[in-house]
Amino acid sequence: MKSEPKFITQIQKKISELQDFYILCFNSIARIFKKPLYIDDIIDQMEYAGSSSVFIVSLVCLFVGMALSLQLSAELSGLGLKMYTGKIVGIAVIREIGPLVTALVFIGRVGAGQTAEIGSMILGHQIDTLRVYGIDPIKKVVIPRVVASILMLPCLTIIGDLICLFGGYYIAVFVSNQSGSFYWSSIIQELTFENVFSGSIKPFIFGYLISCISCYYGLTTRGGSKGLRTSTTKAVVTSIVVVIAMDFVLTRVLLYVLGFSL
Amino acid sequence: MIVFDNVWFSYGNREVLKGVSFSANFDERIAVMGESGEGKTTILKLILGLITPDRGKILIDGKDISSLSEDELIPIRRKFSIVFQEGALFDSLPVKENVAFFMREILKLPNEQIYKKVSELLSRVGVTDAEELMPEELSGGMHRRVAIARALAVGKTKMFLYDEPTAGLDPVNSERIMTLIKDLADKENIGFMIITHVVYVAWQLCNRFIFIKDGKILFDGGKQELILTEISAVKDFIKELFFKVEL
Numbered sequence: 001m002k003s004e005p006k007f008i009t010q011i012q013k014k015i016s017e018l019q020d021f022y023i024l025c026f027n028s029i030a031r032i033f034k035k036p037l038y039i040d041d042i043i044d045q046m047e048y049a050g051s052s053s054v055f056i057v058s059l060v061c062l063f064v065g066m067a068l069s070l071q072l073s074a075e076l077s078g079l080g081l082k083m084y085t086g087k088i089v090g091i092a093v094i095r096e097i098g099p100l101v102t103a104l105v106f107i108g109r110v111g112a113g114q115t116a117e118i119g120s121m122i123l124g125h126q127i128d129t130l131r132v133y134g135i136d137p138i139k140k141v142v143i144p145r146v147v148a149s150i151l152m153l154p155c156l157t158i159i160g161d162l163i164c165l166f167g168g169y170y171i172a173v174f175v176s177n178q179s180g181s182f183y184w185s186s187i188i189q190e191l192t193f194e195n196v197f198s199g200s201i202k203p204f205i206f207g208y209l210i211s212c213i214s215c216y217y218g219l220t221t222r223g224g225s226k227g228l229r230t231s232t233t234k235a236v237v238t239s240i241v242v243v244i245a246m247d248f249v250l251t252r253v254l255l256y257v258l259g260f261s262l
Numbered sequence: 263m264i265v266f267d268n269v270w271f272s273y274g275n276r277e278v279l280k281g282v283s284f285s286a287n288f289d290e291r292i293a294v295m296g297e298s299g300e301g302k303t304t305i306l307k308l309i310l311g312l313i314t315p316d317r318g319k320i321l322i323d324g325k326d327i328s329s330l331s332e333d334e335l336i337p338i339r340r341k342f343s344i345v346f347q348e349g350a351l352f353d354s355l356p357v358k359e360n361v362a363f364f365m366r367e368i369l370k371l372p373n374e375q376i377y378k379k380v381s382e383l384l385s386r387v388g389v390t391d392a393e394e395l396m397p398e399e400l401s402g403g404m405h406r407r408v409a410i411a412r413a414l415a416v417g418k419t420k421m422f423l424y425d426e427p428t429a430g431l432d433p434v435n436s437e438r439i440m441t442l443i444k445d446l447a448d449k450e451n452i453g454f455m456i457i458t459h460v461v462y463v464a465w466q467l468c469n470r471f472i473f474i475k476d477g478k479i480l481f482d483g484g485k486q487e488l489i490l491t492e493i494s495a496v497k498d499f500i501k502e503l504f505f506k507v508e509l
Contacts, residue, residue, distance in 0.1 A: 036367075120353075124348065124350055124353070125346035125347065125348075125350035125425075126350050126351075126352055126353075128307070128310075128312050128346065128350070129344070129346060129350045129352075131310075131312060131332070131339075132310055132312070132339050132342070132344050133339070133340075133364050133367070133368060133416060134336040134339065134340070134368065135367055135368075136332070
């Protein structure tokens with residue numbers, strides 16, 4: 001019997017993997033309200049994804065806000081436009097940098113953890129044990145993580161945005177000698193529906209994508225500790241690429257929908 | 263009854279089972295033996311419908327399970343109690359919650375009744391004073407015994423399936439697990455299938471032996487046939503028996 005060329009087999013494998021991923025994404029939403037709801041598991045996962053991530057998100061966002069404000073102050077003071085620092089920091093953080101940086105930190109801390117945890121459950125036959133006794137691993141393992149990510153990433157983004165703005169404030173006021181009240185008032189001016197909506201819709205979608213990707217790679221882990229390392233790396237890299245690409249797509253769509261002209 | 267009819271299975275390009283056929287009654291004590299990577303655990307997963315064969319039929323009580331959905335497989339899987347290699351305890355839960363897990367999730371028993379049964383089951387498998395310990399704090403032998411307690415918690419099944427129940431254990435703990443497996447089968451009056459590469463364990467516990475090599479069944483028979491076999495691969499495999507037991 002003539003065997004198929006290797007690249008055709010590879011393409012078939014990739015298509016099959018993509019199909020499995022889409023099915024997982026669909027089921028993780030479609031089965032959310034199917035009983036049992038596993039509320040305790042959702043709360044556990046929310047604690048892990050949310051409150052345990054506040055410190056690291058805050059730390060990263062503080063430095064990002066400070067660096068952004070520093071760069072802008074230096075550049076704008078040369079043009080005599082230093083007073084616009086707050087305005088630009090506000091728009092950049094609320095619309096773009098806050099959601100994106102928080103999502104990237106979330107990938108490293110929560111997404112990688114989800115893949116490693118589910119992967120080790122696969123290797124230790126814990127997922128098989130659930131299936132043997134008729135417990136749906138999507139309901140018990142995947143959905144709590146997806147729901148927790150969808151709910152917690154927006155909360156973390158709000159905290160991250162605030163800390164980012166405080167970082168910017170510190171540099172603008174204490175390093176660049178700008179007026180603090182003017183900094184805040186120019187940010188408050190930018191808290192329009194368009195800007196806030198544009199920045200707050202993204203984390204819901206990022207949270208969903210990150211957890212689906214992480215759970216998918218966790219569930220497809222094979223081959224011991226080396227396989228676990230590979231699947232965790234793949235989950236992190238894929239999540240980063242997908243989140244950044246999706247950020248671009250969402251930005252383009254939101255600019256169009258909200259009526260911004262280019 | 264379990265029937266494998268010309269079952270083929272592969273992981274990617276690697277063919278693991280090549281036309282495996284056998285049948286087994288639920289009350290038999292069967293050892294599936296072979297070297298590592300010969301597809302022993304694959305047979306166990308196929309019986310439970312955790313994976314589907316590439317070709318061939320698997321019948322459980324006359325029903326072909328190859329094309330059943332997860333929901334349709336639930337009553338088939340309930341016929342078995344499984345103890346996976348190294349126990350497969352949920353590592354985020356303490357021992358008592360591991361044993362209680364399926365009573366809570368499936369049987370929906372009240373807490374009072376669950377914890378009473380947990381204590382009974384743990385003392386039955388000889389693990390006492392460990393209810394609050396986490397799985398990583400248990401020894402290998404305790405791990406397996408807690409896993410057996412958890413398998414018993416679901417209720418009466420038709421057959422126990424053990425995947426390498428003594429792998430990685432010292433002789434004392436191996437002996438304890440073997441005694442436990444035998445006692446349970448005697449008391450519950452149900453059979454079991456053991457996946458093992460340790461021929462001594464198989465010999466002590468079972469009365470039927472299936473030997474797998476290169477994806478095919480090379481030997482299927484009782485104790486007498488096993489020691490008299492002329493199949494060189496099987497003879498090599500059971501060599502250690504002649505040092506350990508009086509035949």
